[in-house]
Amino acid sequence: MGIRVNRRKFLAGTAAVAGVASFPMPAIAQNKPVKIGLLTVKTGPLAAGGVQMEAGVVTLLKQRNYMMAGRKVEFISADTGGNPAGAKTKAQELVERDQVDVILGPLAAFELLAISDYVAESKTPMLSLAAAEDVTQRKPNPYFVRASATSSQAMKPLADYAAKEMKLKTVATISEDFAFGYEQMGGFQQVFEDNGGRVMKKLWPPLVTADYTPYLVQLTGVDAVVQGFAGSNPVKFMKQYSDQGLKLPVLGGETAGDDAQLKSFGDEAIGMISACPYTIDLDTPVNKRFIADFQKEADNLPGFYAAGLYVNGQVVEAALKATGGKTSDRPALIKALRAVQLTETPRGPVKFDHFGNVIGNIFIRRIEKGKDGKLTNRTLKTYTNVGQFWPYEEAKFLAQPVYSRDFPPLKS
Amino acid sequence: MSLWLLLAVNSVTLGGLLFLLSAGFSLIFGLMRIPNLTHGSLFMLGAYFGASFVIRYHLPFWLAAILAGLLVAAFGGLIERFLLRRLAGSEQAQVLVTLGISFMVADFCLMVWTGDPISVATPPGLVGAAHIGALIFPIYRLAIIAIAVVIAAALWLLLDRTRLGAMIRAGVDDPQMARVVGIRVSRLFTIVFCLGAGLAGFAGMMGAPILSVYPGLDADMLPLALVVVILGGAGSLPGSLVGSFIIGFLYNFGQALLPELAYFVLFLPMVLVLVLRPQGLFGRPVT
Numbered sequence: 083m084g085i086r087v088n089r090r091k092f093l094a095g096t097a098a099v100a101g102v103a104s105f106p107m108p109a110i111a112q113n114k115p116v117k118i119g120l121l122t123v124k125t126g127p128l129a130a131g132g133v134q135m136e137a138g139v140v141t142l143l144k145q146r147n148y149m150m151a152g153r154k155v156e157f158i159s160a161d162t163g164g165n166p167a168g169a170k171t172k173a174q175e176l177v178e179r180d181q182v183d184v185i186l187g188p189l190a191a192f193e194l195l196a197i198s199d200y201v202a203e204s205k206t207p208m209l210s211l212a213a214a215e216d217v218t219q220r221k222p223n224p225y226f227v228r229a230s231a232t233s234s235q236a237m238k239p240l241a242d243y244a245a246k247e248m249k250l251k252t253v254a255t256i257s258e259d260f261a262f263g264y265e266q267m268g269g270f271q272q273v274f275e276d277n278g279g280r281v282m283k284k285l286w287p288p289l290v291t292a293d294y295t296p297y298l299v300q301l302t303g304v305d306a307v308v309q310g311f312a313g314s315n316p317v318k319f320m321k322q323y324s325d326q327g328l329k330l331p332v333l334g335g336e337t338a339g340d341d342a343q344l345k346s347f348g349d350e351a352i353g354m355i356s357a358c359p360y361t362i363d364l365d366t367p368v369n370k371r372f373i374a375d376f377q378k379e380a381d382n383l384p385g386f387y388a389a390g391l392y393v394n395g396q397v398v399e400a401a402l403k404a405t406g407g408k409t410s411d412r413p414a415l416i417k418a419l420r421a422v423q424l425t426e427t428p429r430g431p432v433k434f435d436h437f438g439n440v441i442g443n444i445f446i447r448r449i450e451k452g453k454d455g456k457l458t459n460r461t462l463k464t465y466t467n468v469g470q471f472w473p474y475e476e477a478k479f480l481a482q483p484v485y486s487r488d489f490p491p492l493k494s
Numbered sequence: 495m496s497l498w499l500l501l502a503v504n505s506v507t508l509g510g511l512l513f514l515l516s517a518g519f520s521l522i523f524g525l526m527r528i529p530n531l532t533h534g535s536l537f538m539l540g541a542y543f544g545a546s547f548v549i550r551y552h553l554p555f556w557l558a559a560i561l562a563g564l565l566v567a568a569f570g571g572l573i574e575r576f577l578l579r580r581l582a583g584s585e586q587a588q589v590l591v592t593l594g595i596s597f598m599v600a601d602f603c604l605m606v607w608t609g610d611p612i613s614v615a616t617p618p619g620l621v622g623a624a625h626i627g628a629l630i631f632p633i634y635r636l637a638i639i640a641i642a643v644v645i646a647a648a649l650w651l652l653l654d655r656t657r658l659g660a661m662i663r664a665g666v667d668d669p670q671m672a673r674v675v676g677i678r679v680s681r682l683f684t685i686v687f688c689l690g691a692g693l694a695g696f697a698g699m700m701g702a703p704i705l706s707v708y709p710g711l712d713a714d715m716l717p718l719a720l721v722v723v724i725l726g727g728a729g730s731l732p733g734s735l736v737g738s739f740i741i742g743f744l745y746n747f748g749q750a751l752l753p754e755l756a757y758f759v760l761f762l763p764m765v766l767v768l769v770l771r772p773q774g775l776f777g778r779p780v781t
Binding site for chain 1: 756
């Protein structure tokens with residue numbers, strides 16, 4: 083027998099609910115949501131990475147039903163447009179208008195440098211992928227946490243692999259003419275030359291280069307080519323590299339062989355070796371679940387940007403559990419963030435040094451054609467416990483200048 | 495020695511691509527007196543359309559390129575007829591409109607094709623490189639030179655041997671007089687804008703196997719078109735051709751010899767031309 087609800091009962095019921103709801107709620111039951119802000123790029127040339135970043139966070143939040151440490155999560159995403167002015171504007175909105183507890187992002191190093199001081203002054207913890215080395219080294223931001231890598235953190239193990247396992251003796255490096263390029267290649271050069279190798283030439287095409295041929299024709303007389311292109315440049319570079327008939331092996335950085343971008347390459351990319359803090363073929367349950375849920379969210383495979391933000395989200399969640407869900411005490415929150423140690427993340431175990439930079443695994447992998455005919459990365463070697471100073475001592479590393487166009491210098 | 499030879503040949507092939515890019519820009523600039531700031535976006539749009547035709551609909555490369563050119567030409571016609579013509583007489587407003595449209599086209603492309611770069615396979619038959627002695631030249635790039643020559647010849651025939659071409663040349667030389675002798679200059683504008691846009695779209699697909707297609711392609715290519723046309727002279731076909739090859743050489747040798755000054759080397763000639771000979775190498779003297 084069904085319940086007959088007549089109009090009188092319905093009105094009485096509604097009035098009762100309204101009456102109860104209007105009672106002042108006791109303080110214990112009141113639960114303000116945790117506000118997480120994301121600075122990402124959804125327009126312009128950096129958009130591909132930015133869209134991945136947002137999807138990575140949303141994947142985690144959906145898995146957790148938008149709850150962390152017993153509190154609801156309110157997620158606010160802001161598009162900086164990929165430029166420093168936009169980053170500053172959106173950071174101010176998140177901090178002052180939306181009053182977020184934590185900022186995830188931004189994407190690019192030049193955006194991070196534009197807002198770093200401001201965010202530190204406002205005591206808002208920031209977890210970014212931007213790889214600028216000095217933010218956790220010579221000009222450290224006390225409210226900063228980086229769960230991905232510095233620019234050179236993945237390149238130094240790559241250089242070790244190149245010298246010891248690939249037995250390469252001479253290389254030429256080519257990367258964009260800006261800090262990310264300098265820092266990647268600098269890290270590679272230092273470790274490679276400490277292991278008996280030698281960098282014969284360093285080429286720096288401008289960030290915007292339509293035709294790489296004037297540089298490609300100079301890539302001769304070496305065992306291999308090391309590149310650190312980012313954004314859409316890796317696809318253009320590899321196509322022009324193979325069209326020019328070059329056959330030397332190519333070693334790339336974390337952005338050069340990003341899993342999410344493999345679908346854009348043609349067969350010319352097969353055989354490229356890259357080093358990355360994340361790899362899609364890491365066979366762990368948490369990674370498999372991440373990839374499956376991400377594909378539902380974004381209709382695409384996750385890469386370094388998506389995984390980086392997912393892990394950032396996990397770090398925030400772990401810190402919140404440690405503080406009992408409290409976010410009002412900011413110094414305590416950043417302390418908790420930097421104290422996080424996780425083993426179950428899509429990139430494997432992570433923990434942080436006293437600058438807030440991650441210590442984790444770096445994967446050396448090669449692009450191959452999978453059974454389904456699509457390009458995929460296959461891990462060849464995993465370097466564990468790689469921090470930002472690996473393989474050097476912190477004091478010695480900090481005593482040398484930050485990697486630049488001329489540091490380390492070419493041996494004449 | 496072989497390095498310089500490689501660079502020299504690549505200068506010519508890059509010049510060919512630049513000609514395809516800037517011929518349309520030059521025509522529009524010469525006739526309508528406006529730098530069409532949508533030109534880079536039209537180039538990119540043609541590349542995206544062409545890439546979709548090839549990858550999604552499996553059309554042959556050349557058909558995809560021509561269709562892409564036609565689609566972008568039609569789009570250009572709409573822009574001219576419904577936006578630019580309403581602002582006739584106010585060149586500044588027209589330039590700003592073309593700038594605004596370029597942003598809208600860029601966002602549209604991002605929405606439709608997402609932010610990931612798209613690689614377009616080199617058309618079959620032109621894959622690989624020609625080995626001449628110890629030197630290696632990608633065959634497709636050599637083919638671009640041939641295509642540029644064909645397009646240049648076709649445009650020359652159009653401008654020199656047809657009534658439409660005569661009207662265009664009259665409009666470039668003296669629009670007021672052209673109107674006086676009965677030429678419908680506003681309709682001419684639409685036709686030329688369509689032609690320029692179509693050339694840009696076609697060029698985009700032609701460039702796609704070399705440049706790939708990605709957000710930001712429009713902003714990367716527009717300055718090159720500007721530099722070629724200012725150097726060569728707006729509205730002048732020989733100017734576009736010569737300007738393209740000069741820029742091709744400056745680009746290649748500048749990047750190889752002075753990479754830190756790459757853009758300086760490219761734009762310095764443009765600045766010098768503007769100061770010393772504002773009409774460009776082959777343009778009409780500025781009245």
